[in-house]
Amino acid sequence: MHDAGAAGALGDLSRFREEFYRCLTARADALFELSDAVLCSGGPVTSLVELSLTAEHRRGHGALYDGVNQGRIDIGRFRNVVARQSIPRGDDGRITLAVDVSHWLRPDANISPERLFCHTYARGKGHAQMIPGWPYSFVVALEPGRTSWTAILDAQRLGPDDEDTAIAAAQLRTVVEGLIAAGHWREGDPQIWIVGDTGYDGPRLAFLLADLPVTVLVRLRSDRVMAFPAPPRAAGTLGRPQRHGPEFAFTDPRSWPEPDQATTTETSRYGTAVARSWDRLHPRLTHRGVWADHEGDVPVMEGTVIRLQVEHLPGDGAPKPLWLWYSGIDADATTTDQLWRMFLRRFDLEHTFRFLKQTLGWTRPRLRDPQAADRWTWLIIAAYTQLRLARHLVEDLRRPWERAPARPGRLTPARVRRGFRNIRPATSSPASAPKPTRPGPGRPPGSRNTHRAVVCHVGKNPKTDTRATNATNQTG
Template identity: 65%
Template sequence: MSLLDDPARVESLTVLSRFRTDLYDCLTARADALFELTDALLCADGAVRSLVDLTLTPEHRRGHGALYDGLNHGRIEENRLRAVLTDLPLPKTVDGRIVLVVDVSPWLRSDAPTSAERLFCHVYGRGKNQAQLIPGWPYSFVAALEPGRTSWTAVLDAVRLGPADDATAVTADQLRAVVGRLIEAGHWHDGDPDILIVMDAGYDVTRLAFVLADLTVELLGRIRSDRVLRLPKPPRQPGATGRPPKHGPEFALDKPATWPDPKHVTTTSTTRYGTAVATSWDRLHPRLTHRTCWIDHEGDLPIIEGTLIRLQVEHLPGDRDPKPVWLWSSATGATAAHVDRSWQAFLRRFDIEHTFRLFKQTMGWTAPKIRDPAAADRWTWLVIAAYTQLRLARPLAVDLRRPWEKPAAPGRLTPARVRRGFRNIRANTALPASAPKPGKPGPGRPPGSKNRRPAPHHDVGKTIKRDLTMTARQQRTG
């Protein structure tokens, strides 16, 4: 069937062509080289192992020198590209709710001492207690999740975390900007359900809930199973003297004796995890102290209440012993249906792991040995733009499966399978890049000459420290 025979496919082709044109307009320097690099990434056969191999694809009409020149000296208007990504059709749940996920994925550069702004990135090992800290560039991604089991996400933003950045503050600013663009693009209106933002245990979900309290969002995150929260303060008894308490009794997640009667207990039958039991308690909050991220908070520390959810499933894939998952939501007064919707949305958070795996293993996001972090940012945005084109081309793709692969149902192609046939789709889309001008390679470094300007070496880790230690600050304010 031709792409022009079906009105729905024509509409999808129009949206894809419009995005390609808008992407080209966001490339304000070395636009042709960067755009053809993106096309080569989309049309290359197999996984991308190195950048120079992309110059051998027919879609890349320039030499390898133009490729590296585009990454090192090109320019991408990132804010404009963010707005273009937000204007695209956005996946929503059945009730019309937008579900966002925020997560960090590292670009490991342990062998690059001349690369600046590297941090120690937490990497999980294959065995128990085999986690490591490896130097690299951590990137914070925000994506919209689709309902149901899928390997697709709609990536909306990416920010590289620098040595002087507070990860929670950067995440809060990133989420605030994304939500603002969603509202400006018309994806959310007054009266719509609150935007749900899910995150894993690496984030301080309670602090993010306090910082983003002025937005119409609900934050849901996993917390450690050894946390201790506080119940609401009890009502003051008549005739009681002394200072009224600010916190109620302790709720230790690993001590069932401290658990009061739950507000809701729901049981759900799932095809993947068996029977799932969700138990929830209302208005639980952590007890904050003037330490770490709250050391600069003026006045009394806030009480950040939310809903605590304990999820216990019957079994996990691979017959592993299931342990309970503890979730904390910034919403209070949640109903049983709200609790079920929350933990089911959290399970969809793992869809972004498929996106990270595609970025690294198939599209070669972390394959280039780039020295400049600004060039790494450009390459990251090109990978996001290429992945977005795959998402827009999903209704247009044909299943070019291998003989040993199972047939995929219509509309259920994975991103890797859509990429196999993108070369055929590309011929019917907009091709704004101009043809290269004839030229010849430069002379290069003369034979026998030495590099008399070695690249500087940079330290790894945080470089910005507080002016006062915690002890000195307490002595000054005491």
């Protein structure tokens, strides 16, 4: 049975490699061997050109850069290939998607276009910096339990004209529709949960995805103010109906009524965790910001507010309450307990970002063109997906100073990558052998570069309020 399972996993990995190769529409051989070089290099990727020295990359460094800068990847087709792979599920068979942004910092790339100011944390408490770079929005599927694995399903670079929540909604719509088309979700299955941090507008995300079988769970700031439903309208009352009921201020416990649900859980990492939830709470939305162009009355997005308080944190920091907003209503105690536990699983995405950057070298290349950065990003996603498919195939090559060998199937991504070179010969390698050639003449000696690069602006493009502009034009 073990041999049959290994043969099936090896077949899945080989099919993925062949389908990935067919998604490379230009410079396919160079790009495919570059992804193999990322997987089989001896240590962390620290330089793009160093990958050309690995045995799996049979071409020169010129072909490597030519593939990154001039190659082509059919991203729509490759996204469907990734969606057809195995997707992690919870104990109840539910799929949970997490969305978050990670930054590719490029502070010295003055000639690289479409850079934005990226919020990064510096050393020391309360210190933060805004550094120019390319922010990327990732959508992954989370696994149950404590693990450093996630299933990356999509990535998109945020441009100067993009709004984070709108881009995340478009990404999630594409991913969910791909999962449905691949047969991962069918009618009657539990709804897909979407987990996000405070950078996303949860009510707007739920509004934009209302036609899909999803529910949204996001973290809220601790200074938010929500509202209960409006009280019943008395007979004979004149005027516009009331839209909002009593306020629920997160910072004012006097505004909190008795919770609808309350759970107490003993955890090994955080001590006693107390969760309380209040049903049918909604934010006060107005025709401002992203809702400025909304026709008619802004919607009343009711949901469940959850307050989680733990006894202690792993570090020395004092525990602060965690506020969550869930787009569903009438959540029972079991659902409330599942929601905050699944939100904590969102931090597994931080392990994925750290592995992509520190081991696979996602942000190491100093590329000028943002399209080349997108191409390299999808190569990294292809490499990470192959590691996920090979996690049950490789043997643990444990270092003497590491802990005892991990259980089968419980290897970390770094330890799976360590043994990937040993199983690569057993998989399919559709890339053709390189043809002998001679290097080009290059730039003539003594000539100068007459095409100087343009210094590009950093930051978001300003947007004008169309309603305010029209009002100004009418009064003027």
